[in-house]
Amino acid sequence: VGLKFTVAIDGPAAAGKGTISKAVAAHFGFAHLDTGLLYRAVGAKVLNGMDALKAAQTLEPVDLDSDDLRNPDVAQAASRVAVNSDVRTALVAFQRQFAARVGGAVLDGRDIGTVICVDADVKLFVTASSSKRAQRRMDELNAKGMGLTFAAVLEDVEARDKRDSERATAPLKPADDAVMLDTTDLTADAAIARAISLVAVARS
Ligand code: CDP
Ligand code: CDP
Numbered sequence: 001v002g003l004k005f006t007v008a009i010d011g012p013a014a015a016g017k018g019t020i021s022k023a024v025a026a027h028f029g030f031a032h033l034d035t036g037l038l039y040r041a042v043g044a045k046v047l048n049g050m051d052a053l054k055a056a057q058t059l060e061p062v063d064l065d066s067d068d069l070r071n072p073d074v075a076q077a078a079s080r081v082a083v084n085s086d087v088r089t090a091l092v093a094f095q096r097q098f099a100a101r102v103g104g105a106v107l108d109g110r111d112i113g114t115v116i117c118v119d120a121d122v123k124l125f126v127t128a129s130s131s132k133r134a135q136r137r138m139d140e141l142n143a144k145g146m147g148l149t150f151a152a153v154l155e156d157v158e159a160r161d162k163r164d165s166e167r168a169t170a171p172l173k174p175a176d177d178a179v180m181l182d183t184t185d186l187t188a189d190a191a192i193a194r195a196i197s198l199v200a201v202a203r204s
Helices: 017-028 036-047 052-057 072-081 085-099 112-116 130-143 150-166 188-203
Strands: 006-010 031-034 105-109 122-127 179-182
Touching (some): 006 017, 006 112, 017 031, 017 105, 036 072, 052 085, 072 150, 085 112, 112 122, 122 188
Parallel strands (some): 006 105, 006 122, 031 105, 122 179
16 A cells, blocks of 8 residues: 555557556556557647657647547657657656556556666566557547558558667567567457456565
8 A cells, every 4th residue: 555566568559558557557546657648649749740859848638638649640650759769758757757656557658668667566568460459459449430441550550560669769679577468369358367467466
Protein backbone atom coordinates (compact mmCIF):
# COMPACT_ATOMS: atom_id res chain seq x y z
CA VAL A 1 0.00 0.00 0.00
CA GLY A 2 1.22 3.41 -0.95
CA LEU A 3 4.39 2.08 -2.52
CA LYS A 4 5.89 2.90 -5.87
CA PHE A 5 5.71 0.03 -8.33
CA THR A 6 6.36 0.41 -12.04
CA VAL A 7 5.32 -1.92 -14.84
CA ALA A 8 6.92 -1.26 -18.27
CA ILE A 9 5.14 -2.70 -21.31
CA ASP A 10 6.76 -2.29 -24.72
CA GLY A 11 6.34 -3.80 -28.14
CA PRO A 12 5.53 -3.11 -31.80
CA ALA A 13 2.33 -1.53 -33.13
CA ALA A 14 -0.97 -3.14 -32.10
CA ALA A 15 0.69 -5.98 -30.19
CA GLY A 16 -1.83 -5.68 -27.35
CA LYS A 17 0.18 -3.39 -25.05
CA GLY A 18 -2.75 -1.12 -24.22
CA THR A 19 -5.19 -3.96 -23.62
CA ILE A 20 -2.77 -5.66 -21.24
CA SER A 21 -1.78 -2.39 -19.54
CA LYS A 22 -5.36 -1.33 -18.84
CA ALA A 23 -6.22 -4.73 -17.38
CA VAL A 24 -3.09 -4.87 -15.19
CA ALA A 25 -3.74 -1.32 -13.97
CA ALA A 26 -7.38 -2.12 -13.15
CA HIS A 27 -6.46 -5.37 -11.39
CA PHE A 28 -3.81 -3.85 -9.10
CA GLY A 29 -5.26 -0.34 -8.79
CA PHE A 30 -2.30 1.21 -10.63
CA ALA A 31 -2.46 4.29 -12.86
CA HIS A 32 -1.93 3.74 -16.60
CA LEU A 33 -0.16 5.95 -19.14
CA ASP A 34 -0.33 5.11 -22.86
CA THR A 35 2.87 6.92 -23.91
CA GLY A 36 2.04 6.43 -27.59
CA LEU A 37 -0.64 9.07 -27.09
CA LEU A 38 2.07 11.66 -26.33
CA TYR A 39 3.75 11.02 -29.69
CA ARG A 40 0.38 10.82 -31.45
CA ALA A 41 -0.64 14.19 -29.98
CA VAL A 42 2.63 15.76 -31.15
CA GLY A 43 2.18 14.14 -34.57
CA ALA A 44 -1.36 15.53 -34.84
CA LYS A 45 -0.11 19.04 -34.07
CA VAL A 46 2.60 18.70 -36.73
CA LEU A 47 -0.08 17.64 -39.25
CA ASN A 48 -1.81 20.91 -38.30
CA GLY A 49 1.34 22.88 -39.10
CA MET A 50 3.03 23.23 -35.71
CA ASP A 51 6.75 22.70 -35.14
CA ALA A 52 7.38 19.27 -33.59
CA LEU A 53 9.61 20.42 -30.74
CA LYS A 54 7.29 23.30 -29.88
CA ALA A 55 4.37 20.84 -29.84
CA ALA A 56 6.23 18.48 -27.49
CA GLN A 57 7.28 21.30 -25.16
CA THR A 58 3.75 22.73 -24.88
CA LEU A 59 1.76 19.46 -24.74
CA GLU A 60 -1.15 19.51 -22.28
CA PRO A 61 -3.28 16.67 -20.86
CA VAL A 62 -6.30 17.84 -22.89
CA ASP A 63 -4.30 17.22 -26.10
CA LEU A 64 -4.38 13.48 -25.33
CA ASP A 65 -8.18 13.27 -25.34
CA SER A 66 -9.10 13.43 -29.03
CA ASP A 67 -10.44 10.25 -30.70
CA ASP A 68 -8.74 11.37 -33.93
CA LEU A 69 -5.38 10.38 -32.42
CA ARG A 70 -6.24 6.74 -33.29
CA ASN A 71 -6.14 7.41 -37.07
CA PRO A 72 -3.38 5.70 -39.07
CA ASP A 73 -2.35 9.13 -40.50
CA VAL A 74 -1.69 10.36 -36.99
CA ALA A 75 0.11 7.10 -36.12
CA GLN A 76 2.48 7.69 -39.05
CA ALA A 77 3.04 11.31 -38.03
CA ALA A 78 3.73 10.11 -34.46
CA SER A 79 6.35 7.67 -35.66
CA ARG A 80 8.03 10.40 -37.73
CA VAL A 81 8.26 12.88 -34.83
CA ALA A 82 9.39 10.04 -32.51
CA VAL A 83 12.69 9.86 -34.44
CA ASN A 84 13.57 13.37 -33.19
CA SER A 85 15.71 13.10 -30.05
CA ASP A 86 14.80 16.63 -28.88
CA VAL A 87 11.11 15.74 -29.08
CA ARG A 88 11.76 12.56 -27.06
CA THR A 89 13.77 14.47 -24.44
CA ALA A 90 10.93 16.99 -24.03
CA LEU A 91 8.58 14.13 -23.08
CA VAL A 92 10.84 12.30 -20.61
CA ALA A 93 10.12 14.21 -17.38
CA PHE A 94 6.34 13.82 -17.64
CA GLN A 95 6.68 10.06 -18.18
CA ARG A 96 9.14 9.56 -15.32
CA GLN A 97 6.99 11.57 -12.92
CA PHE A 98 4.01 9.45 -13.88
CA ALA A 99 6.02 6.25 -13.34
CA ALA A 100 7.14 7.36 -9.87
CA ARG A 101 3.67 8.02 -8.54
CA VAL A 102 2.77 6.41 -5.25
CA GLY A 103 0.28 3.59 -5.69
CA GLY A 104 1.87 2.06 -8.78
CA ALA A 105 1.95 2.81 -12.49
CA VAL A 106 1.82 0.95 -15.78
CA LEU A 107 3.38 2.67 -18.81
CA ASP A 108 3.23 1.25 -22.31
CA GLY A 109 5.17 2.32 -25.37
CA ARG A 110 8.41 1.49 -27.16
CA ASP A 111 11.24 2.59 -24.81
CA ILE A 112 9.73 2.30 -21.33
CA GLY A 113 11.90 -0.62 -20.23
CA THR A 114 15.02 0.57 -22.08
CA VAL A 115 15.04 4.36 -21.48
CA ILE A 116 12.16 5.81 -19.45
CA CYS A 117 12.02 3.29 -16.57
CA VAL A 118 15.20 1.22 -16.66
CA ASP A 119 14.54 0.19 -13.04
CA ALA A 120 10.93 -0.90 -13.60
CA ASP A 121 9.78 -3.68 -11.28
CA VAL A 122 8.32 -5.66 -14.19
CA LYS A 123 9.22 -5.36 -17.88
CA LEU A 124 7.14 -7.03 -20.52
CA PHE A 125 7.81 -7.04 -24.27
CA VAL A 126 4.63 -7.93 -26.15
CA THR A 127 4.82 -9.14 -29.76
CA ALA A 128 2.69 -10.90 -32.36
CA SER A 129 3.05 -11.53 -36.09
CA SER A 130 2.54 -8.38 -38.15
CA SER A 131 -0.43 -9.88 -40.00
CA LYS A 132 -2.18 -10.76 -36.70
CA ARG A 133 -1.50 -7.28 -35.36
CA ALA A 134 -2.77 -5.61 -38.53
CA GLN A 135 -5.91 -7.78 -38.50
CA ARG A 136 -6.65 -6.87 -34.87
CA ARG A 137 -6.01 -3.16 -35.42
CA MET A 138 -8.20 -3.17 -38.54
CA ASP A 139 -11.05 -4.90 -36.66
CA GLU A 140 -10.68 -2.45 -33.76
CA LEU A 141 -10.77 0.68 -35.96
CA ASN A 142 -13.43 -0.62 -38.35
CA ALA A 143 -15.65 -1.43 -35.35
CA LYS A 144 -15.55 2.34 -34.76
CA GLY A 145 -16.76 2.89 -38.33
CA MET A 146 -13.43 3.50 -40.06
CA GLY A 147 -13.62 1.31 -43.21
CA LEU A 148 -9.86 0.56 -43.51
CA THR A 149 -8.45 -2.20 -45.72
CA PHE A 150 -6.15 -4.90 -44.33
CA ALA A 151 -3.42 -3.82 -46.78
CA ALA A 152 -3.51 -0.20 -45.57
CA VAL A 153 -3.35 -1.18 -41.90
CA LEU A 154 -0.55 -3.70 -42.51
CA GLU A 155 1.41 -1.03 -44.35
CA ASP A 156 1.02 1.41 -41.42
CA VAL A 157 2.05 -1.21 -38.86
CA GLU A 158 5.08 -2.45 -40.80
CA ALA A 159 6.31 1.04 -41.78
CA ARG A 160 6.14 2.20 -38.15
CA ASP A 161 7.81 -0.93 -36.79
CA LYS A 162 10.67 -0.44 -39.26
CA ARG A 163 11.09 3.27 -38.46
CA ASP A 164 10.72 2.66 -34.71
CA SER A 165 13.28 -0.18 -34.70
CA GLU A 166 15.87 1.53 -36.90
CA ARG A 167 15.97 5.00 -35.32
CA ALA A 168 19.14 6.01 -33.45
CA THR A 169 17.43 7.31 -30.29
CA ALA A 170 15.45 4.93 -28.07
CA PRO A 171 14.75 2.33 -30.77
CA LEU A 172 12.08 -0.31 -30.31
CA LYS A 173 13.78 -3.36 -28.80
CA PRO A 174 13.31 -5.56 -25.74
CA ALA A 175 15.22 -4.61 -22.60
CA ASP A 176 17.74 -7.29 -21.60
CA ASP A 177 15.62 -8.05 -18.54
CA ALA A 178 12.21 -7.98 -20.25
CA VAL A 179 9.90 -10.99 -20.25
CA MET A 180 8.80 -11.77 -23.82
CA LEU A 181 5.12 -12.40 -24.50
CA ASP A 182 4.09 -13.48 -28.01
CA THR A 183 0.32 -13.04 -28.36
CA THR A 184 0.03 -14.34 -31.94
CA ASP A 185 -1.92 -17.38 -30.74
CA LEU A 186 -3.18 -15.98 -27.43
CA THR A 187 -6.57 -14.49 -26.68
CA ALA A 188 -6.49 -11.08 -25.03
CA ASP A 189 -7.72 -12.73 -21.81
CA ALA A 190 -4.87 -15.25 -21.85
CA ALA A 191 -2.29 -12.50 -22.44
CA ILE A 192 -3.78 -10.46 -19.59
CA ALA A 193 -3.70 -13.45 -17.23
CA ARG A 194 -0.01 -14.02 -17.99
CA ALA A 195 0.83 -10.36 -17.32
CA ILE A 196 -1.15 -10.25 -14.07
CA SER A 197 0.61 -13.35 -12.79
CA LEU A 198 4.04 -11.87 -13.59
CA VAL A 199 3.19 -8.71 -11.68
CA ALA A 200 1.71 -10.69 -8.77
CA VAL A 201 4.94 -12.70 -8.44
CA ALA A 202 7.08 -9.55 -8.56
CA ARG A 203 4.99 -7.93 -5.82
CA SER A 204 5.10 -10.88 -3.44
O1 CDP B 1 -1.64 -1.00 -27.45
P1 CDP B 1 -1.32 -1.78 -28.68
O2 CDP B 1 -1.30 -0.93 -29.90
O3 CDP B 1 -0.09 -2.62 -28.55
O4 CDP B 1 -2.49 -2.84 -28.90
P2 CDP B 1 -4.02 -2.85 -28.38
O5 CDP B 1 -4.68 -1.60 -28.81
O6 CDP B 1 -4.06 -3.22 -26.93
O7 CDP B 1 -4.58 -4.11 -29.16
C1 CDP B 1 -4.99 -4.02 -30.51
C2 CDP B 1 -6.26 -4.86 -30.68
O8 CDP B 1 -5.94 -6.25 -30.58
C3 CDP B 1 -7.34 -4.56 -29.63
O9 CDP B 1 -8.59 -4.46 -30.28
C4 CDP B 1 -7.31 -5.79 -28.74
O10 CDP B 1 -8.55 -6.11 -28.17
C5 CDP B 1 -6.85 -6.89 -29.69
N1 CDP B 1 -6.12 -7.98 -29.04
C6 CDP B 1 -6.47 -9.27 -29.31
O11 CDP B 1 -7.40 -9.50 -30.07
N2 CDP B 1 -5.77 -10.33 -28.77
C7 CDP B 1 -4.74 -10.11 -27.97
N3 CDP B 1 -4.07 -11.15 -27.45
C8 CDP B 1 -4.40 -8.78 -27.68
C9 CDP B 1 -5.11 -7.73 -28.25
O1 CDP C 1 -1.01 1.72 -30.54
P1 CDP C 1 0.21 1.49 -31.41
O2 CDP C 1 1.06 0.41 -30.85
O3 CDP C 1 -0.15 1.28 -32.85
O4 CDP C 1 1.05 2.86 -31.42
P2 CDP C 1 1.37 3.85 -30.21
O5 CDP C 1 1.83 3.07 -29.03
O6 CDP C 1 0.21 4.75 -30.00
O7 CDP C 1 2.63 4.68 -30.75
C1 CDP C 1 2.54 5.51 -31.89
C2 CDP C 1 3.96 5.82 -32.31
O8 CDP C 1 4.57 6.63 -31.29
C3 CDP C 1 4.87 4.62 -32.46
O9 CDP C 1 4.84 4.04 -33.75
C4 CDP C 1 6.24 5.20 -32.11
O10 CDP C 1 6.86 5.80 -33.23
C5 CDP C 1 5.93 6.30 -31.12
N1 CDP C 1 6.23 5.94 -29.74
C6 CDP C 1 7.55 6.02 -29.30
O11 CDP C 1 8.44 6.31 -30.09
N2 CDP C 1 7.86 5.78 -28.00
C7 CDP C 1 6.91 5.44 -27.12
N3 CDP C 1 7.25 5.24 -25.84
C8 CDP C 1 5.57 5.32 -27.55
C9 CDP C 1 5.26 5.55 -28.87
